[in-house]
Structures are given as structure tokens and as C-alpha cells.
Amino acid sequence: MPIAAVEPDGLMVTSRREYVRLLRLPRVLQPLAGGRGHREQLRDRLAAIASGLPAGERLQVVVSAEPLDAERALARDWREITTSTRDCDASTQEAMRRLGYGLEQSVRASGPVVDAVEVDWLAAIAHRGAAIAHPRGGCAVIPRAVHEAAAADSWELADGMRGDLAAAGCEVEALDGGQALAELARAIDPSRRLDAVEFSGLPVVLDTIDPEAALAHRHGLIAAIGGGAQLRAGRDTFERADHDAPAREVEAVLHLSSPPGHTSPWWMLGLLEFPAPWRLAVHVTATDRVRQRRRYRRRRRRRRLWADLRRRERKGVLVDEDAYAQEEEAAEIAAELQSGGAAGLYEVSLYLSIRRPVEERDELARQLARLIREFESYTDAHLYDGRFLVEDSWLGTLPLAIDPLRASRHFSQRNIADCLPLLSTSASSRGGVPLGFATPGNTLERVDPFDPRYRTHVVLVTGASGSGKTVTVNAVLSRNVARGARGYIIDRSSSEDEGGSTRQAGHYEQFAQLVPGSRVLHYGASERDAVLNPWDVADVHAVSASKVGFLLALHTLLVGDPTSGVPALAGLERTLLTRGIQAVYARCAQTGEAPRERLLYEELRRLAREQVADQADGDLSVASELRRLAERLHPFIDDGPNAWMCDQPTTLESGAPLVLFDLAGLPDALAGPVILTLVDYIDRDVAQRRARFRSGHSNESGPWAGRSFLAIDEAWKPLLTPEAGSWLNEWARRTRHNACALFAITQHLADFANAQGRALLRNSVLRLMFHTAHDELDGVREALGYHDEDLDAVSGQETRKGEFATCYLDSEVHGRTAVRIYLSDIEYWACSADPDRDQPLRALAMAEADGDAWNAMRLLVDPAWHHARATELARVAEALEEAA
Numbered sequence: 093m094p095i096a097a098v099e100p101d102g103l104m105v106t107s108r109r110e111y112v113r114l115l116r117l118p119r120v121l122q123p124l125a126g127g128r129g130h131r132e133q134l135r136d137r138l139a140a141i142a143s144g145l146p147a148g149e150r151l152q153v154v155v156s157a158e159p160l161d162a163e164r165a166l167a168r169d170w171r172e173i174t175t176s177t178r179d180c181d182a183s184t185q186e187a188m189r190r191l192g193y194g195l196e197q198s199v200r201a202s203g204p205v206v207d208a209v210e211v212d213w214l215a216a217i218a219h220r221g222a223a224i225a226h227p228r229g230g231c232a233v234i235p236r237a238v239h240e241a242a243a244a245d246s247w248e249l250a251d252g253m254r255g256d257l258a259a260a261g262c263e264v265e266a267l268d269g270g271q272a273l274a275e276l277a278r279a280i281d282p283s284r285r286l287d288a289v290e291f292s293g294l295p296v297v298l299d300t301i302d303p304e305a306a307l308a309h310r311h312g313l314i315a316a317i318g319g320g321a322q323l324r325a326g327r328d329t330f331e332r333a334d335h336d337a338p339a340r341e342v343e344a345v346l347h348l349s350s351p352p353g354h355t356s357p358w359w360m361l362g363l364l365e366f367p368a369p370w371r372l373a374v375h376v377t378a379t380d381r382v383r384q385r386r387r388y389r390r391r392r393r394r395r396r397l398w399a400d401l402r403r404r405e406r407k408g409v410l411v412d413e414d415a416y417a418q419e420e421e422a423a424e425i426a427a428e429l430q431s432g433g434a435a436g437l438y439e440v441s442l443y444l445s446i447r448r449p450v451e452e453r454d455e456l457a458r459q460l461a462r463l464i465r466e467f468e469s470y471t472d473a474h475l476y477d478g479r480f481l482v483e484d485s486w487l488g489t490l491p492l493a494i495d496p497l498r499a500s501r502h503f504s505q506r507n508i509a510d511c512l513p514l515l516s517t518s519a520s521s522r523g524g525v526p527l528g529f530a531t532p533g534n535t536l537e538r539v540d541p542f543d544p545r546y547r548t549h550v551v552l553v554t555g556a557s558g559s560g561k562t563v564t565v566n567a568v569l570s571r572n573v574a575r576g577a578r579g580y581i582i583d584r585s586s587s588e589d590e591g592g593s594t595r596q597a598g599h600y601e602q603f604a605q606l607v608p609g610s611r612v613l614h615y616g617a618s619e620r621d622a623v624l625n626p627w628d629v630a631d632v633h634a635v636s637a638s639k640v641g642f643l644l645a646l647h648t649l650l651v652g653d654p655t656s657g658v659p660a661l662a663g664l665e666r667t668l669l670t671r672g673i674q675a676v677y678a679r680c681a682q683t684g685e686a687p688r689e690r691l692l693y694e695e696l697r698r699l700a701r702e703q704v705a706d707q708a709d710g711d712l713s714v715a716s717e718l719r720r721l722a723e724r725l726h727p728f729i730d731d732g733p734n735a736w737m738c739d740q741p742t743t744l745e746s747g748a749p750l751v752l753f754d755l756a757g758l759p760d761a762l763a764g765p766v767i768l769t770l771v772d773y774i775d776r777d778v779a780q781r782r783a784r785f786r787s788g789h790s791n792e793s794g795p796w797a798g799r800s801f802l803a804i805d806e807a808w809k810p811l812l813t814p815e816a817g818s819w820l821n822e823w824a825r826r827t828r829h830n831a832c833a834l835f836a837i838t839q840h841l842a843d844f845a846n847a848q849g850r851a852l853l854r855n856s857v858l859r860l861m862f863h864t865a866h867d868e869l870d871g872v873r874e875a876l877g878y879h880d881e882d883l884d885a886v887s888g889q890e891t892r893k894g895e896f897a898t899c900y901l902d903s904e905v906h907g908r909t910a911v912r913i914y915l916s917d918i919e920y921w922a923c924s925a926d927p928d929r930d931q932p933l934r935a936l937a938m939a940e941a942d943g944d945a946w947n948a949m950r951l952l953v954d955p956a957w958h959h960a961r962a963t964e965l966a967r968v969a970e971a972l973e974e975a976a
Contacts (some may be wrong), residue, residue, distance in 0.1 A: 093314050094487065094494055095276070095533055097306070100269045100297040101535065103243055104492065109221040110150075111246035112493050114272045115254055117213035118522075120514045122907025123357050127879035137260035138509035142438060142603040144256045145378035149249060152216040152493040155513050159283060159366040160208035162200045165536055169195065169525070169575075176794025177578030184608045189945065190604070191574035194918030199526060199536070202896075202914035204530045208536060209368040213514065214275060215264075215451070217253050218493035219246040233301050250715035262514060269295025272491075277317040279490050280445070281332065283341075283370060284319055291316060301941075325483045331450065342653035345485035346475040348442035351501040353472030355510035362467050363444055363511065365532055370443040373489040373520045374513055381436040435889055439500035440511050444475070445489040519907040523795065525571035527564075527860075527901065528913035537901060537911050539568065539858060541833035542799060545905040546857040549827040553837045556864025559889070560897025562599045564860060564913055565803060565837055570603055572801070573750065576794040578781070579801035579833075581775050582767055584755045585925075588963040599805065599925045602750050602934060606943035607924055610750035615766065616757035622744040623736055626769040627687035632680045641819055642772050643673050648815035649765045650738075658813040669717055672696045689738035690729045696722040700775065737765060746777050764810030768819070768892050774802055775823065778832045803835035817848025824855045841868050850875035859902035863889040876902075885910060892928065894920075915954040936961065 094107040107475075121138075123131050145151055173192045177185045202208070221234070221242040232469040234242075250266070257264045269277065269290035277286055294316055298306055324331040324339065331339035352359055363372055445671040450455040464475045476499075478485045484497040503511055517533035524540025541549045562585075567576070585598035604610045613621040626646055629635055647669055652659030661669065675695040679976040680687045696718050703715035728738045753770055754761060778800045784790040792798060799947030804811075811820055827834050836852065838844070841864060844853055853875040866887040873883060882900070889910065901911045915923060924930045934952065941947035951957045 093318070094496075095313055095317075095492065096310055097229075097298050098269045098273060098313055099243075099297050100295045100956075101247075101798070102266060102295075103246060104272055104274050105221075106218075106492060106494055108494065109232070111219040111221055111242050113217050113246060113250040113274060114267040114491055115215040115250070115257065116265040116271075116275075117215060117219070117257065117262050117514070118265065119906075120213050120516045120709075122517070122519060123375065123418065123515045124517060124909055125517075125907040126877075128883060129455060134260075134515070135357065135509040138512045138514060140255070141256045141260055141512065142376055142378070142508045143345075143436070143505070144252055144643035145376065145438075146249070147378050147380040148220055150218040150375055150495070151253065151495050152218070152373060152491065153217065153513055154279075154489070154491045155364065155372040156212045156214075156279070156282075157209045157364075157370050159368050160199075160203045160210055160536060161818075162196065164285075165200060165210070166196055166526075169571075173576045174797050175576075176792075176796065179791045182626065184504055187606060187608050188950075190918065190946065191570050191922070192437075194916050194922060195526065195571050195574070196869065197916035198439055198914055198919050201916055202529070203536075203915070206531075206534050206912060207367045208529055211516070211518075211535060213363045214491045215253065216491045216832050217246075217250045219249050236299070246593075260514075261558055271684070272318055273313065274665075275491055276728045277319060279371065280317055281319055281321040284321075286319075287678075319539070321421050323486075325486075326480060328477060328479055329453075330482060332447075336614040341447055342450050342456060343445055343447045343486070343828055344456060345482055345489065346446070346464070346479070347478060347485050347488070347497065348440075348445045348501060349476040349499065350472075351503065352472040355507045357504075357510055357515055359471050359473075359510055360442075360513055361532070362463070362470070365534075366444075366446065366463060369447045371489050372513060373443045373445075373491075373498070374511060375439075375441045375493065375495045376508065376511065377439040377490065379437045379439060379502075402921050415641055416952045433742075436505055438502045438503050438505075438508050440508070440784060441488065441495050441498070441500040442511075443485055443488040443499075445486060479631040479906050491605060506741045515908075517909045519901050519903045519909040521903070521906060525575070526567060527568065528899075528911040530901075531898065531908065531910045531912050537909070539860075539901070539903075541801070541835075541858055542795075543830070543858075543903075543905070545826065545903075548825060548857050549831075549833040550824050550852070550858075551833060551835045552853065552856035552859040553835060553862075554841055554859075555839060555864055555889075555899070557839050558891070558893070559839075559862035559864075560891040560893075560899070560913065561837060561839070561860065561862045562805070562917070562925065563920075563923045564862075564897060564899065565805075565835060566600060566603045566925075567913070567915060567919055569801070569803065569835075570606075570919065572796065572924055573607055576792060577747045577799070577801055578792075578796065579751075580770075581750070581752045581803045581805070582755065583752065583803075583805045584758065584763070585805065598754055599754065600609040600803075601754075601923055602945070603922050604750055604752045607750045609748055611748045612752045612754060614756070616753045617771075619757070620736060623740045623742060624744055624769050624773050625686075625688060625740060625742045626738055626772060627676070627689070628773070628776070629677070629687070630780075632687060634779045635674075635677045638822075639772075640670060640673050642768070644670055645815040646738075646765055646772075649768065649813065650728060651721070651811070652815070660814065664714070664717055665721060668696070668699070668714070668721060671699060672718075672721070675699065682755070686741060688740070689725060689735070693722050693725045693729050696725075734762065734767050737769070743771075744773070746780075760788070760810045764813065764816055767804065768810055768816055771802070771804075771820065771823065774800075774832075775830070778830055782831055799831040799833070801833040801835065802839060805837040806839065808836065808838050808849070809840070812843060812846060812848045812852070814848060817846075817851070821851045821855060823849060824852060827895075841872055844875070845871045858902040859900075861886045861889070861900040861902060862897065863887065863891060874950040882908065893926065907913050918949065921949055921952040933958075933961070 096107045097105040115295060121134050123134060170192060172190055177188045191577060192476050194512055254264050254266060270288040273291035273294060274286055274288040277284055288616050294313060296308060320335055322333045322335065328344060330343040332341040333339045340565055460477055468474050483499060488495050488497055518530050518535045518537065520537040521540035521543045524538040527537045527539045530537050541551050552563055553561050581600050583598050583600050600613055604612050629639055644666060648661050649659050652661050672692050672695050676687050676691045679691060700715040700718035701712045726732055727734045755766060760767060781800065785792060811817060824834055829844060843849060850872060853872055864886050865881055869883045869886055886900045889898045889900055897913045902908045937948035937951040940951060
């Protein structure tokens with residue numbers, strides 16, 4: 093092991109007197125975030141990183157992939173579930189744990205299906221120390237001044253690389269000595285998951301000329317990072333064993349033996365897509381740019397003269413094509429080297445280490461042969477499987493920036509960006525809940541509407557009917573509710589049965605029934621479980637301008653002139669209505685009355701009378717307009733058919749963890765005003781909960797403490813009128829301040845093809861795009877910021893009912909990727925509401941469980957129950973057939 097010393101600040105000195113520092117890259121660049129132009133920008137940034145390497149210095153990028161460990165991946169999820177439910181009653185704790193088990197089952201069952209992986213990135217920067225005499229045996233002594241100068245140069249080089257990586261868009265963390273040793277230990281034996289604290293006492297500054305002390309330090313480092321693992325080098329592979337036990341793992345190493353015919357950001361994708369576990373290491377060494385310029389100028393001149401001479405001598409006989417190609421290549425490189433001071437040539441070596449259990453040795457050989465064959469077929473680059481070279485090749489994969497094999501190839505400035513594996517197809521948030529697995533990439537993707545980097549908390553979910561969007565929303569909400577999320581759902585999907593006596597469950601009722609304390613409120617034109625008064629305020633003496641604006645938007649929907657296609661009020665009508673609204677609250681502040689629609693009617697009439705009585709400034713036309721506005725309010729006051737909307741006291745009690753408002757049967761003309769009223773009520777309730785949390789008077793805990801969500805499904809067309817849409821967009825922009833996530837769910841993107849709809853799309857920072865027709869996307873592509881390849885990706889998403897759904901995950905700050913979503917039995921029956929496949933079985937299970945949702949769940953996840961019911965139905969069908 094070529095490691096000589098490790099210092100506490102992370103400096104590692106190799107036995108070749110190279111000074112190495114490690115950087116961890118928690119997040120790298122996302123090539124799918126903005127089309128071809130975005131990828132060209134990324135290439136320029138990566139090329140700039142390579143340009144920052146001085147001649148002779150080396151940058152190593154190490155990408156490690158391990159099979160997804162569900163227990164480790166979900167450890168934080170379980171901590172959050174436990175924390176958020178510690179003050180809840182026993183039934184709530186049990187229900188939330190069951191939802192957590194559903195998530196864990198989904199991840200554990202689907203991970204092996206997609207070969208799910210965890211991927212890590214490291215960068216190692218090596219600085220060559222000053223050459224000193226090295227004895228044939230024993231230790232080389234580096235003078236203190238020489239060592240300190242080299243250490244300072246190493247720090248400066250690593251700090252510059254850190255800045256370049258951060259400027260390119262990567263997240264970068266410098267590793268100290270203990271962390272660097274932990275990474276080395278993991279590379280030597282990936283089965284060891286050691287914390288850096290266990291190595292914190294090993295790094296020291298060797299201020300001694302005693303060879304015994306230096307060797308003791310080195311032996312201590314090697315023993316610690318080796319951990320007793322034995323590596324046995326064979327002809328083609330390594331075997332890894334514990335002490336003297338039989339080999340448990342075999343490891344093969346490939347290296348790049350010929351360069352690709354052409355490069356692109358995707359040319360190494362086949363290596364990154366190989367089933368884990370594997371480790372890819374790419375070494376980039378800068379050459380002397382001045383020397384290379386001279387070399388290629390001379391080479392080009394010599395090739396050109398040679399070709400001219402041969403053409404004259406042979407008198408028209410063709411020259412070898414390779415000679416033309418070599419002369420052309422030399423000309424291009426010479427021109428590139430002369431184009432700027434940063435252009436240069438780089439020595440690049442690539443190593444891929446692949447591990448498998450020792451029982452799969454033959455399968456590994458077949459996989460390697462297929463990988464070599466397929467990789468060469470689409471890149472023209474050849475991978476060599478390391479025969480008799482496995483030891484040096486394996487050392488090149490360690491995060492030490494050493495390359496004993498020196499199997500390097502030259503790459504020019506225009507290609508070097510494609511050789512840095514600093515790209516990822518993951519668009520995952522660090523926090524939040526699991527959504528599914530990236531395709532390609534197979535990483536576990538998380539979504540978090542409260543990601544601190546988002547400017548709002550607006551989530552857009554869209555897709556055609558049957559594409560899986562509602563099931564996915566249910567899954568995302570259930571995983572958040574298990575962590576303490578509290579919120580509201582507005583839906584219009586339930587329906588009455590054939591006789592009209594009962595109501596079939598909508599998209600979200602089966603999920604709400606599993607949450608203790610939740611409420612399902614039917615809020616239709618003929619059936620209402622609660623009443624909301626939109627005039628409600630916390631203090632009639634201090635009514636905000638936002639509240640007045642809300643009431644103005646509400647009345648625009650209620651009494652606006654619809655002749656233009658959408659309800660609208662003229663300028664004078666808006667002014668007079670605003671005066672009336674303010675007059676109502678002024679009156680209530682004096683009299684103590686509760687504000688309601690009847691008072692607005694009376695105040696408009698009073699203002700009209702004042703206009704008539706004012707002989708100096710009164711205007712009869714204004715008085716007439718006030719009376720007309722008042723007359724339009726008749727359906728909404730006293731015994732009017734819609735008086736329940738604005739003229740009755742609120743009967744809805746707050747405090748439920750989940751409230752589902754079912755608006756089925758409500759006509760579009762009333763859906764907009766009702767939803768606007770619900771959003772206003774939710775806004776007040778969220779603000780009160782947030783205030784209690786901030787004051788310390790709330791018992792909420794966990795990641796959702798003091799936070800809420802609102803999901804609105806299929807009700808956007810009546811909302812996105814100019815007045816209502818303007819108010820709703822303003823509320824959406826404030827979601828970050830009131831800590832409320834808005835889920836906008838629709839299967840009709842055409843509803844957003846107006847000014848207010850496009851504004852809401854631009855306010856969305858997280859989008860789950862299920863299969864949507866290309867022409868429907870085209871109408872809002874500008875608001876979404878999509879390119880042709882994005883439209884093709886969304887329209888190509890596939891969903892197989894009962895198996896999986898796929899969506900295009902579009903995160904404003906984390907990039908874009910396709911995600912495949914699998915659900916376990918528990919989550920499937922908690923989230924799916926297919927009227928033909930699922931609801932009849934769920935209704936049967938609920939009947940057998942006497943209406944207990946979790947007892948019904950026990951039946952639904954039991955294959956024996958399904959088999960028994962299927963047998964029974966077949967028997968009944970057979971009897972009916974015989975009777976017929």
C-alpha cells in the first residue's frame with residue numbers, strides 16, 4: 093500500500109512522495125436540466141476544471157456504486173417517523189408505523205428489481221513533491237522546509253480545484269485525515285462501514301527523523317485501513333477474504349487501452365450503468381502546454397512535407413489514409429494548442445473495478461466480456477481486463493491519485509470535459525421522502541417541497557388519465573403524513589352510486605381512512621358536511637389588504653359578468669365593491685356583528701342612498717351601480733339557493749391532521765368560489781398553526797413541525813380567471829413564508845394555457861410529469877422551460893397498472909430525470925383507487941372488516957383472501973351459468 097503518512101488536515105503523503113488531498117462531492121452536475129445548450133455549458137465548466145491543473149499535476153475522480161442498502165437508506169425516515177409521533181396516542185403511532193412499513197416494503201422489494209445503487213463521488217488532487225535522494229532501503233527523509241513548502245503547494249492546488257469544482261456547480265467538502273482514512277478503508281474493503289471518528293487518532297504530523305517512528309506510523313495506518321482483510325492477487329482478478337478464511341469476494345479491474353473514436357457527455361454511461369458494486373477511477377494529468385505546442389507544430393510540418401514529397405515521388409499514387417488522418421489530427425491539435433493559454437493535452441487513464449461474490453466468478457467473466465464488447469461497439473474504445481496487471485490496475489482505483497500502471501491516453505482540450513465523470517442523472521433532494529428510482533442511474537430519488545433551495549413550495553403533478561399521478565400523490569402524501577405532515581386535500585372525484593343513496597369513494601378517501609383523526613367532508617351543491625364563511629377574520633379591527641383582495645376575487649367569480657368567457661367586473665364595479673367590503677368590516681368593528689354577505693348587501697344599499705342624498709357630490713349613476721351590485725347578491729343571502737356559501741356562520745372545526753374536502757357534484761360555476769373560500773380558510777388555519785409552533789405552544793415535532801400541505805386535484809379551470817388566478821398566484825408565492833406546500837394536480841394542462849395558469853406553472857419548483865400528449869405540452873412549454881427532448885421524455889413515460897408508474901421528475905435546483913415508481917401491497921391498497929380494479933375489492937374488504945380501514949388492509953394484502961374471493965366469484969358465476 094503506497095501510503096507513507098497522513099496528517100490531521102487531510103494531507104496524505106504517498107511512498108512516491110506525492111502530496112494528496114481528498115474532496116467529497118455530495119452533488120455533481122446534472123446534464124438533463126436544460127437541453128443541449130445546458131450540456132455545452134457543463135462541458136465548458138468541466139474543461140475549465142482541467143485547465144486549472146498545472147503541468148505534471150494530477151486530478152483523480154473516483155465514482156463508487158454500491159447496491160442500495162434499504163436499512164441504511166431508510167434509517168433517517170424511521171427516525172423522523174419516531175420523532176414526529178412520540179407525543180401521539182398509541183393508535184396514531186401504530187398507524188404511522190404501518191405507513192412506514194409500507195414504504196420500507198416498497199423500497200426493499202423494488203430495489204433488487206431495478207438494481208438500485210448508492211453512488212458516491214470523490215476527487216483526489218495530487219501534487220508532486222520536490223525530488224530528493226531515496227536510499228535503497230529504509231526511509232527517505234524529507235527536510236522540514238521542503239515538506240512544508242510542498243504541503244502548502246498541495247493545499248493551494250486543492251483549494252483551487254475546490255473553487256473550480258464549486259464554480260462548475262458541484263457541492264464540495266474537504267476531508268480531514270480521519271475522513272480520508274475512512275474512505276481508503278472503504279475502498280480496500282467496501283463491506284466495512286466505519287465512521288471517520290474511528291480513525292481520528294491516527295493522523296499526525298511526523299516531526300521526526302527517526303525511521304522507526306515513521307515506519308510505525310505507516311504500519312499503523314495500513315493496519316487500520318486494511319482491517320484484517322486479505323487481498324490475493326491472481327492472474328486476472330483479486331480475491332478478498334477475512335484473515336485466513338476462504339475467499340468471499342472476487343474483484344476484476346478493467347482499464348482503457350485505446351481511446352474512443354469520439355466523445356460526448358454520455359460516452360462513459362455504459363460503465364456507470366453497470367450493475368453494482370463497482371468503482372470507476374479516472375486520472376487526468378496535465379502535460380506541459382508549451383512543450384506540446386512545439387511538438388505538434390513540428391509534427392504537423394514534418395507530416396505535411398512528407399506527404400508532399402511522397403506525392404511528387406509517386407506521381408499521383410495515393411498516400412495511405414492513416415497518414416492523412418495523422419496530419420489532420422496534428423493540425424487540429426496544433427491549432428487548438430495555439431488558440432489560448434488554457435488549451436492543452438492531458439494524459440487520461442481509466443480503471444473500472446467490479447466486485448462479485450466468489451460464487452459468481454463465472455458470471456462475472458461473462459459480464460466483463462459483454463461489457464467490453466458492447467462498450468467498444470458504441471465508443472470504439474477498448475477495455476482490457478488486466479491480465480497479469482490486476483495489482484497495479486487495482487491500486488489505480490484507490491482514492492490516492494496514484495497510477496502505477498500508467499495506462500494513459502492523450503486527450504485534447506475539446507474532449508477532456510467528457511472524460512471527467514462528474515455527471516449524474518439523479519435529481520433527488522437530500523431530504524424529503526423517497527419517490528422512486530431514477531432511470532437511468534437507478535438511484536433512490538427523494539422529493540422535498542420544503543427543500544431550502546426552492547423559492548416557493550409549489551408542486552405540479554400532471555398526466556393523462558390512468559398515468560399514475562393520483563396514486564403517486566397519495567403515496568407521497570402518505571409518506572409525509574407518517575412523518576407528521578398535516579394538511580388538506582380538495583378533490584372532485586367521488587360519485588354517487590346508481591340509486592343515488594350512497595357515494596363511491598374518490599381518489600383520496602381510502603388513504604384518509606387510514607389516518608386517525610382525519611375528516612372527510614362532502615361539500616357539494618346538495619350535500620354539505622360543513623359550512624365556511626369567507627368573511628371570517630381573526631380581528632375585524634385589523635383587516636389586511638390581502639383579505640379585501642380575496643373577497644374582491646371571490647365576488648368577481650360570484651357576480652362578475654361572464655359574457656367575455658370568464659367572470660369579470662368593470663373598473664367602477666371593483667371600486668364600489670371594495671368600498672362595500674371595507675364598510676362591512678368597519679360596521680362590524682363598531683357593532684360587534686359577525687361579517688357576512690347580508691351585511692355587504694345592506695352596506696351597498698346604504699352607500700347608494702348616500703349618493704342620492706348628497707346634493708353636492710352625489711352621482712345617480714354611481715348609486716344605480718351600487719344597487720345593481722346589491723341585487724346581484726340575492727342568490728347568496730338570506731334564503732337564496734347559495735346563501736350557504738357566504739351568509740352562514742362557519743361550522744368547520746380545525747385540528748384534524750388531514751381534512752379531505754370532497755366537491756363532487758359541485759358545478760364549475762360554484763367550484764371556483766368554493767375552492768377559493770377553502771384556500772382562504774386553510775391559509776388562516778395554517779397561519780395559526782405556524783404561529784403556535786413559533787411561539788413554542790405546539791406539541792408538533794419532526795420535519796413537518798409547523799408545516800402544512802394543500803393538494804388541489806382537477807379544479808383549476810374555474811380558478812384561473814384573471815381575478816382569482818392573480819390572488820391564488822400571490823398566495824402560491826407566499827407558500828415559502830407560511831410553510832405550506834401546494835400540490836397542483838391536473839390531467840388537463842390546457843387549463844393552464846392562460847396568463848394566470850402560466851404564472852402558476854412558473855411558480856412551481858417541483859414537477860412530476862406523467863405521460864402527457866406532446867401537443868398539450870407544447871402549449872405551455874415556454875412557461876415550463878422545456879426543450880424538445882423534455883417534451884419527448886414526458887410524452888414517452890410508461891405506466892403499467894398494478895406494476896409501476898414512471899414520471900419525469902423536474903426539480904428547479906436538482907435537475908431532471910425519469911423516475912420509476914413501485915408500491916408495496918400496503919402502499920398500493922392505501923393509494924390506488926381504480927374504479928374497476930380496486931374499489932370493488934376494497935368495498936368488499938371494508939364490509940368484511942365492519943368498516944375498519946386497517947382491518948380491511950389486512951385482508952387486501954393477504955393473497956389467500958384474494959384467492960378465496962376469486963374462487964367464490966368463479967363458483968357463483970358458474971352457478972349462474974348453469975341456471976341460465
